[in-house]
Amino acid sequence: MLPLIAAMxxxxxxxxxxxxxxGIRKQYKERGWAMFILLxxxxxIAGMMLGLPIPNPLDMxxxxxxxxxxxxxxWIEKG
Amino acid sequence: MGKTAGLNNSLITSGQAAKILFMxxxxxxxxxxxxxVAAIAKxxxxxxxxxxxxxxxxxxxxxxxxxxxxPRMSFTQYAQKLIGVWAGKALSLxxxxxxxxxxxxxxxxxxxxxxxxxxxxxxxxFINSTFMIVVGYGVFLGIETIARTGEIxxxxxxxxxFVVLVLLSNQxxxxxxxxxxxxxxxxxxxxxxxxxxxPIAEFVFFTSILPLITKQGKPKLRKDLKLVIVxxxxxxxxxxxxxxxxxxxxxxxxxxxxxxxxxxYINIEEIVVRVEILVAIVWIGTVFMKLVLCVYxxxxxxxxxxxxxxxxxxxxxxxxxxxxxxxxxxxxxAHTKEVAAGVWTLYSSVQGILxxxxxxxxxxxxxxxxxxYGIFPSPENTDGKxxxxxxxxxxxxxxxAESEAExxxxxxxxxxxxxxxxxxxxxxxxxxxxxxxxxxxxSSDSQQSPRDQSDGSPPSDMGDxxxxxxxxxxx
Numbered sequence: 001m002l003p004l005i006a007a008m009x010x011x012x013x014x015x016x017x018x019x020x021x022x023g024i025r026k027q028y029k030e031r032g033w034a035m036f037i038l039l040x041x042x043x044x045i046a047g048m049m050l051g052l053p054i055p056n057p058l059d060m061x062x063x064x065x066x067x068x069x070x071x072x073x074x075w076i077e078k079g
Numbered sequence: 080m081g082k083t084a085g086l087n088n089s090l091i092t093s094g095q096a097a098k099i100l101f102m103x104x105x106x107x108x109x110x111x112x113x114x115x116v117a118a119i120a121k122x123x124x125x126x127x128x129x130x131x132x133x134x135x136x137x138x139x140x141x142x143x144x145x146x147x148x149x150p151r152m153s154f155t156q157y158a159q160k161l162i163g164v165w166a167g168k169a170l171s172l173x174x175x176x177x178x179x180x181x182x183x184x185x186x187x188x189x190x191x192x193x194x195x196x197x198x199x200x201x202x203x204x205f206i207n208s209t210f211m212i213v214v215g216y217g218v219f220l221g222i223e224t225i226a227r228t229g230e231i232x233x234x235x236x237x238x239x240x241f242v243v244l245v246l247l248s249n250q251x252x253x254x255x256x257x258x259x260x261x262x263x264x265x266x267x268x269x270x271x272x273x274x275x276x277x278p279i280a281e282f283v284f285f286t287s288i289l290p291l292i293t294k295q296g297k298p299k300l301r302k303d304l305k306l307v308i309v310x311x312x313x314x315x316x317x318x319x320x321x322x323x324x325x326x327x328x329x330x331x332x333x334x335x336x337x338x339x340x341x342x343x344y345i346n347i348e349e350i351v352v353r354v355e356i357l358v359a360i361v362w363i364g365t366v367f368m369k370l371v372l373c374v375y376x377x378x379x380x381x382x383x384x385x386x387x388x389x390x391x392x393x394x395x396x397x398x399x400x401x402x403x404x405x406x407x408x409x410x411x412x413a414h415t416k417e418v419a420a421g422v423w424t425l426y427s428s429v430q431g432i433l434x435x436x437x438x439x440x441x442x443x444x445x446x447x448x449x450x451x452y453g454i455f456p457s458p459e460n461t462d463g464k465x466x467x468x469x470x471x472x473x474x475x476x477x478x479x480a481e482s483e484a485e486x487x488x489x490x491x492x493x494x495x496x497x498x499x500x501x502x503x504x505x506x507x508x509x510x511x512x513x514x515x516x517x518x519x520x521x522s523s524d525s526q527q528s529p530r531d532q533s534d535g536s537p538p539s540d541m542g543d544x545x546x547x548x549x550x551x552x553x554x
Contacts, residue, residue, distance in 0.1 A: 014395045033385050034392035041399030048403050057180055058418050065425045073421045076269045
């Protein structure tokens with residue numbers, strides 16, 4: 001549980017930094033998107049720490065290209 | 080940091096661009112790639128790298144042809160011009176995903192390498208996090224800093240690789256190459272399949288860098304890139320020749336980090352031994368460059384898709400995503416092999432070759448060209464106050480030319496003393512400031528400022544300052 005708390009504290013710190021720094025520059029749009037991306041990162045960390053089943057993006061790529069790359073690899077490995 | 084936080088439009092020379100491209104390629108091909116190629120082409124795998132050279136040239140020519148038509152735009156921006164705003168943004172989203180996955184894979188490679196060879200007791204997440212902090216800071220500082228770092232690492236990398244290869248020459252065994260072309264020419268052709276995937280198709284990141292090359296550097300760019308392709312092909316081929324000559328095919332195809340393992344063979348009379356850490360240093364440098372460029376392309380593409388004025392606020396949030404992604408992206412060794420030697424080449428070829436080729440065909444068929452400035456809008460231009468002003472890149476080049484002319488006038492009479500090199504990089508200063516000790520104290524700022532002034536930053540910097548003032552007054 002300690003790494004989870006540490007990771008969440010770190011992301012909260014980064015979030016606060018972005019919030020304050022960009023607030024000074026009036027970059028409201030940038031700040032909003034940065035916080036959104038940071039939220040995804042925080043959720044990812046939390047999901048990993050809690051052992052939730054997070055889908056692997058490479059599996060998605062492999063599923064899309066499976067009809068093409070399987071025969072291709074078989075042909076290449078045939079020698 | 081605060082002073083430069085909105086600056087995006089730094090410019091680099093064609094030589095710097097060529098060097099970072101070389102470093103990017105070496106990040107993959109030096110340590111991991113020979114294993115995948117040797118597994119397919121066996122003792123003829125050095126021929127696969129020679130075959131990949133022309134493919135490399137062809138891919139870079141696609142990017143250059145697109146850049147000739149849209150010299151001041153990145154891929155995201157001319158995609159929107161060519162296939163429409165929404166289709167262009169949808170296409171760019173696939174690139175964001177691609178760069179994100181690529182960054183996670185590269186970070187995983189470095190943590191695997193360090194975990195297996197140098198820091199076996201250190202947990203992977205710690206290596207990833209600390210490495211990512213440095214990478215994030217490099218991206219935050221901008222392309223000019225990245226390019227300068229690349230120049231330093233390029234020289235040291237080449238020297239160390241040369242020294243390592245010279246020291247290995249006494250271990251070389253020509254019998255390891257026999258029989259040559261036993262399975263015909265088809266075997267090395269098949270062996271070039273993983274090379275197309277990484278690094279050749281991954282060069283698509285270069286489309287984010289091309290609009291940032293100075294106008295003076297554009298005519299030399301084609302020549303520099305040709306030179307880089309020749310150097311890259313030569314370096315990869317020589318490296319593979321040494322790998323097979325020293326270690327033999329079976330060991331190369333088994334070793335996860337073959338070049339590092341090859342350096343362990345160095346033994347000059349029991350005096351010069353254990354120099355493999357030099358290879359580790361070079362590889363960490365090249366992978367650092369590769370990761371920095373991937374994250375830079377990722378954040379810039381995202382910022383351009385979302386229409387932001389700067390990419391910088393996105394650097395840290397993306398770093399927070401990349402670190403956990405790199406930890407769970409590979410499940411095990413079999414999964415790694417299936418991805419690296421199988422699907423990745425196909426996926427990166429679609430992103431790095433097919434899509435740019437389609438865009439080039441559309442550009443040729445429709446005859447579209449656009450020299451409009453489109454890297455990032457400066458805050459002033461977005462406000463519409465100085466819309467008639469020349470774009471920041473042109474201002475940058477004009478200021479650069481002015482400062483160079485002034486410097487050349489100054490340097491002739493003042494060519495005594497070691498401080499001259501710093502003087503050349505800094506803008507004309509007031510006479511009083513040159514001799515005082517304040518100069519050294521403020522050297523970091525003064526080195527930052529001339530580039531800021533010369534890269535089109537003043538408008539955005541001023542815009543930032545005015546924005547901050549108004550923001551503070553509003554608060």
